[in-house]
Amino acid sequence: MSEPASETIRLTIDGVEVAVPKGTTVLKAAETAGIVVPHYCYHPGIPTRPAQCRMCLVEIEGQPKLQPSCVMTAGDGMNVVTQSEAAREARRSVIEFLLLNHPVDCPICDAAGQCMLQDYAYETGQLESRFQEAKLVLGRDRIADDILYFADRCILCTRCVRFMRDVAGDEALIVAQRGHKAYIDTFPGKDLDNEFRGNIVDVCPVGALVHEDFLFKARAWDMDSAPGVCPGCSNGCNIEIGAKENQVVRIKPRYNAEVNSYWMCDYGRKHLVMANRGARIDLPLIRRNGELEAVHWGEALTWLSERMPEGDGVAVVSPFESTESIAAFRALLARIGISGGGYRLARGDEAQLAGFPKLKLRAERAPNATAAELFGFREVESLPSIAAxxxxxxxxxxLDDLPADFAGDAGFFAYLGSHLSEAARNADVILPITTFLEMEGTFINHEGRLQRFRQALVPPGVARPAWMVIRRLLSLLGDGADVLEAEAAFERAATETPGLAGIAWSAIGPKGVLVRTDGAAAPSAR
Amino acid sequence: MPGSVKIVVRPESSASYVRAITKGLGITLKHLLEPNKATQQYPDEKWDLSPRLRGTHRMATHEDGRAKCVGCGLCPTVCPVNCIKLIPAEDENGERYAAVYEIDEFRCIFCGFCQEVCPVEAIHLGVHYENAEYSRERWIYDLERLTELDHPFTALWDPFDPASE
Amino acid sequence: MDPMTGTAFVIATTLKILVFFVLLLVFVALSTYFERKVAGFIQDRSGPNRVGPLGLLQVMADGLKFILKEEVEPGGANKKFFFLAPVLGLVPATVLFAVMPFASPAPTRWGLMEMIVADVPVGFLYVLAIASLGVYGIVMAGWASNSKYSFLGGLRGSAQMVSYEVALGMSLVPVLMLVGNVQMPEIVSAQQNFATGPAAYGAWFFLPLMLTAFVFLVAGLAETGRVPFDLAEAEGELVGGFHTEYSSMKFGMFFLGEYAHLITTAALITVFFLGGWDIPFWQGDNIRVLADGTVIGEPTWWKTLLTFGSFAVKTLILVLFFMWLRWTIPRFRYDQLMDLGWKVFIPIMMVYIMILGLAMYLLDEAGIPVGWQYSGALIVLNLIMMVTLIWGLDRGMIVKGATSRTRRRAGGIRGRMTPTAPSEVD
Known part of the structure; x- marks a missing residue:
């Protein structure tokens, strides 16, 4: 323990002694002891703390009244009791009060299972209501283009209002009316059209705010979730991918203090839900007698390895591919003698989250252009015309924006892809590869931060990650062994570029690691 | 003695084959002469079924014929054999409803958990067991079929109110 | 009145064949219904009751089903024998009826008509010969089916039939000793009470030959291959035994064959031991035709019908008895079956034949004429022997229980396994 004694205080919470830096709130201190104090209005990512929900009240020895732990600074020698009779009774009363007009429509509420009101009401065990009068019905409202507001379920914690004001810097939401008629609304004459408005759904502790894309889609317990990295832009926000029956149904930001804090932009959310669309390639296809024919992997790769031409040519990689795949592709190009190679990058408007400078919807709308640069690919505006x-x-x-006769008279055209566009149909061989949702791998973001993502979906048909396909092809061409795991693929890639040298797979923690990008021109720098 | 085997010997001196056969013949003769009609003429006469018999599912409806189901997803969650398929959606009034609701009666074990868990008392088991189909596909009951059935609902047992559901 | 001769005899015989064959088949069909009803009642059920009144048309429905069902022939089956086997299962049982006397002779305009299809001089030797053909159906079916279950069933069937054939034949020897003739009408006559003509014993042979009747009953039951002697079928272990692979009407023929066998065996017991068509305690039916054509008694049509009724009732009671037995007793174990045939019935019959011969010699020496005293003496002798046998059976000394071998073996392994004394068990 090397913490400076002058800045550390000691206090007892529920009989557990904890040492925390001076200035920590009681609620945070309790967290270090593994004690969760129930709370609604407090959110770690929102700087303002109105202490208005009165849920986090705890008993502190020597103080006549219960204190809100989210704003109460911990003092040296404090004795805090979160489970005292008085504290429990206070929470009980708060819950009962919140439930007075609550419709208790959990069966049709999308937050059921992930609802803090549900959790705490269950914990305090109130099965019966003493409220005899008719419940107030406020109805629902479309608070933004894609966000619905169920006023009846709202507990008025004002997290959403404060997120917009204090984090997004866009005072679009207010609490309208007062008392039991109060509800959340947009500021008169103002629309909720901020690029980061989707976060108000994530901060809502109950089911009052629901994103339309997720409305009635899945119950909380139906979803499988996997940690991922948003591929929407080069910022590389950490996300949690919720999938049901092999379809992405929900994206939530995942906390990473170095990249995106608790937030993400709406562009990323939309982008990922679109990932379910489009017809996928699920079998290897080779061209025989002018027709594409489905074959199994062994036949396709053998066929390809026997016909792979030597010498220079045109190579195109996608900045949506993982670092391992880009590395493998570079190795393949080196093996058959193609130098250079390019990638295309879409660009769009930038948007900055005011409250967290590192989070910005970047202009480069691809997650891994940095890795492409690192492996010697250069951005091209458009593909060069293919010589006969x-x-x-x-x-x-x-290739979905290219004419249908793209590379129609090419000598040899190999296509590794997930979707079959008109241009791709001209290929002599088409190999099905996975999207990043269906594989494990890494992306390198705009500042050179290498971050891992996990597999969220099952790939269609016999589609395989591009690195696995290319390494197999290389081994058929007599260059190295098969690679069957993402870890091995990464370690192989790390030996092939100085930028990744010395980085172990296991060393890529939840925050990612910075890689040396000095050998490559960072795309955002240009 | 370790490992010894205890051999149970039927005492032969008292084993009487003739007596045993005679006794057996006597018993069967008794039944032959006064046949106890345990048989029920099934298709003609039917059992008095318990109101709590758990049989073919049925979906309760509102007065206008819409299914009561709100698509909450609790029945597929609680179903121990995964025989319920539910896809919820939003109807024209913005309400949640079951766009697809299918029960595979072939896979169902009639545990009744779905009825017990239903928050709106929409899905019920019924007092009905005479199912026969020519194809397996017909055993998958969709929402339309579940709402059209009209046999009585199964009564759930309630310790505080044994008479009603 | 003289017996029929010439054309009249041919026409009469043809008519008898037609009438009695059809009658037999009808009885066979009805007995399947009868069996299912008996089984139903014994098991507290109703039996067939949905097809027609009281389910009587069930027989028709079954027949229709047999005919309409798909015929399946197993791969690798021997086609010729596979086809021949069910025929051989049914034919011997029906052909046996040719020598069965059903009723007293009937007077006609063209002469006295004996109510027997063929009064062959070889008599019951024909019965033994044809009955032993029945096993060919089972053996052939078992072998031709190319199935292990069928094969095992055929093996068991042949062993069982051969074993009990011996006991069956030996149990007819005492009958031959008493009657002195193998012709079936003579056997019936010998059980009646005649004042004139060749000697008659005045008692149905199941009394003076009680033990023989018992052995014939059991051996005859074994010949039909019904529970408790259905080891060739043994659905518990051999699926369906010899007829596992049979379907449709081929199976139907085995099925009919079993019931035809049942009725034939019952009829044989009736003829040999229950006085045939004799009506008890009535001398009016004492009608016989001697070898030289002399007719004793007064044959009339109504007597013929009455005696036929007597024969039918006796036969049906026996059929009922067999059915009753079937739904009561479980199947024999294979070794018990063999033990019973070879180690019990054959020695018993050998000893019995000698004792009977001795008794007859002594009775003849004593000058007692054939008649009720003679029969009475034999009845007493048989009662004594029967009681001795039952006493032996009843003590488990003849048919051993399953544990007896274990005990024998256990004692043989020098005390390593010490059997517990019966008093310590239970």
């Missing part, structure tokens, strides 16, 4: 008889290899790029 040329060799063309495309990895990942969907």
């Amino acid at each position: 008889g040329a060799t063309v290899i495309v990895a990942g790029d969907r």
Whole structure:
């Protein structure tokens, strides 16, 4: 223990002695002891703390009244009791009060199972209501284009109002009316159209705010979740991917103090829910007698390895591919003698979250352009026209904006992709690869932060990660062994570029690691 | 003695085959001469079924014929054999409803958990067991079929009010 | 009145064949219904009752089903024998009826008509010969089906039939000793009470030959292959035994064969031991035709019908008895079955034949004429022997229980396994 004694205070919470830095609130101090004090209005990402929900009241020895632990600064030698009779009774009363007009429509509420009101009401065990009068019915409102507000369920913790004001810096929401008629509304004459408005759904402790994309889609317990990295832009926000029956149904930001804190932008959310769309390639296809024919992997790869032309050609990689896949692609190009290679990058407007400077919807709308640069690919505005008889290899790029006769007279055209566009149909061989949702791997964001993501969905058909396909092809061409795991793929990639040298797979923690990008031009710098 | 085997010997001196056969013949003769009609003429006569018999599902409806189901997803969650398929959606009034609701009666074990868990008393088991179909697909009852059935609902046992649900 | 001759005899015989064959098949069909009703009642059920009144048309429905069902022939089956086996299962049982006397002779305009299809001089030797053909159906079915279950069933069936054939034949020897003739009408006559003509014993043979009747009953039951002697079928262990692979009307023929066998066996017991068509305690039916054509008694049509009724009732009571037995007793174990045949019935019959011969010699020496005293003496002798046998059976000395072998073996392994004394068990 090397913490400076002058800045550390000691206090007892529920009989557990904890040592915390001076200035810590009692609620935070309790968290270090593993004690969760129930709370609604307090959110760690929102700086203002009105202490208005009165849920976090705790008993502190020597103080005549219960104190709100979210704003109460811990003092040296304090004896805090969170489970005292008085504190429990206070919470009980708060819950009873909140439930007076609550419709208790948990069966149709999308927050059921992840609802703090449900949890605490269950904990305090109030099965019967003493409220005899008719409940107030406020109805629901479309508070933004894609967000619904169920006023009856709202407990008026004002997290959403304060997020917009204090974090997004856009005072779009207010509490309208007073007392039991109070509800959340947009400021008169103002629309809730902020790029970060989706976060108010995440901060809502109950089911009052629901994103339309998720409305009635899945129950909380139906979803499988996997930690991922948002591929929407080069910021690399950490996300939690909720999937039901192999479909992405919900995206939630995942806390990473170095990248996105508790937030993410709406562009990323929309972008990912779109990931379910489009017809996928699920079998390897090879061109025989002018027709594409479905074959199994062994046949396709053997066929390809026997016909792979040597010499220069055109290579295109997608900045949506994982670092391991880009590395493998570079190794393949080196093996067959193609130098250079390019990638296409879409650009859009930027948007900055005022309350957290590192979180910004970046102009580069792809997650891994940095890795492409690191492995020697250069951004191109558009693909060069393909000369007759040329060799063309495309990895990942969907080619869906290209004319149907793209590379029609190429000498050899290999396509590794997840979706079959008109242009891709001209290929001599089409290999099905997974999207980032269906594989494990890494992305390198705009500042060179290497972050891992996990597999969230089952790939369609026999689609395999691009690195696995390419490494297998390389081994058929007599270059190295098969790679069957993401860890091995990464370690192989790390030996092939100085930027990743010395980084172990296991060392990539929840915050990611910074890699050396000095060998490559960072795309955001240009 | 360790490992010894105890051999149970039927005393032969008292084993009487003739007596045993005679006795057996006597018993069967008794039944032959006064046949005890335990048989029920099933399709003609039917059992008095218990109101708590758990049989074919039925969906309760509102007066206008809409299913009461709100698509909460508790029945597929609680179902121990995963025989309920539910896809909820939003109807024209913005209410949650079951766009797809299918019960595989073939897979169902008739435990009655779905009825017990239903917050709006929509899905019920019924006092009905005569199911026969020509194909397996027909055993998957969709919402339309579940609402059209009209046999009585199964009564749940309530320790405080044994007479009603 | 003289017996029929010439054309009249041919026409009469053809008519008898037609009438009695059809009658037999009808009885066979009805007995399947009868059995199911008996089984139903014994098991507190109703039996067939949905097809027609009281379910009587069930027989028709069954027949229709047999005919309409798909015929399945197992791969690798021997087609010829596979087809022949069910025929051989049914034919011997029906052909046996040719020598069965059903009723007293009937007077017609063209002469006295004996109520027997063929009064062959070889008599019951024909019965033994044809009855032993029945096993061919089972053996052939078992072998031709190319199935292990069928094969095992066929093996068991042949062993069982061969074993009990011996006991069956030996149990007819005492009958031959008393009657002195193998012709079936003579056997019936010998059980009646005649004042004139060749000697008659005045008692149905199940009394003076009680033990023989018992052995014939059991051996005959074994010949039909019904519970408790259905080891060739043994659905518990052999699926369906010899007829596992049979379907449709081929199975139907085995099925009919079993019931035809049942009725035939019952009829044989009736003829040999229950006085055939004799009506008890009535001398009016004492009608016989001697070898030289002399007719004793007064044959009339109504007597013929009455005696046929007597024969039918006796036979049906026996059929009922067999059915009753079937739904009461479980199947024999295979070794018990063999023990009973070879180690019990055959020695018993050998000893019995000698004792009977001795008794007859002594009775003849004593000058007692054939008649009720002669029969009475034999009845007393048989009662004594029967009681001795039952006493032996009843003590488990003849048919051993399952544990007897274990005990024998246990004692043999030099005390390593010490059997517990019966008093310590229970």
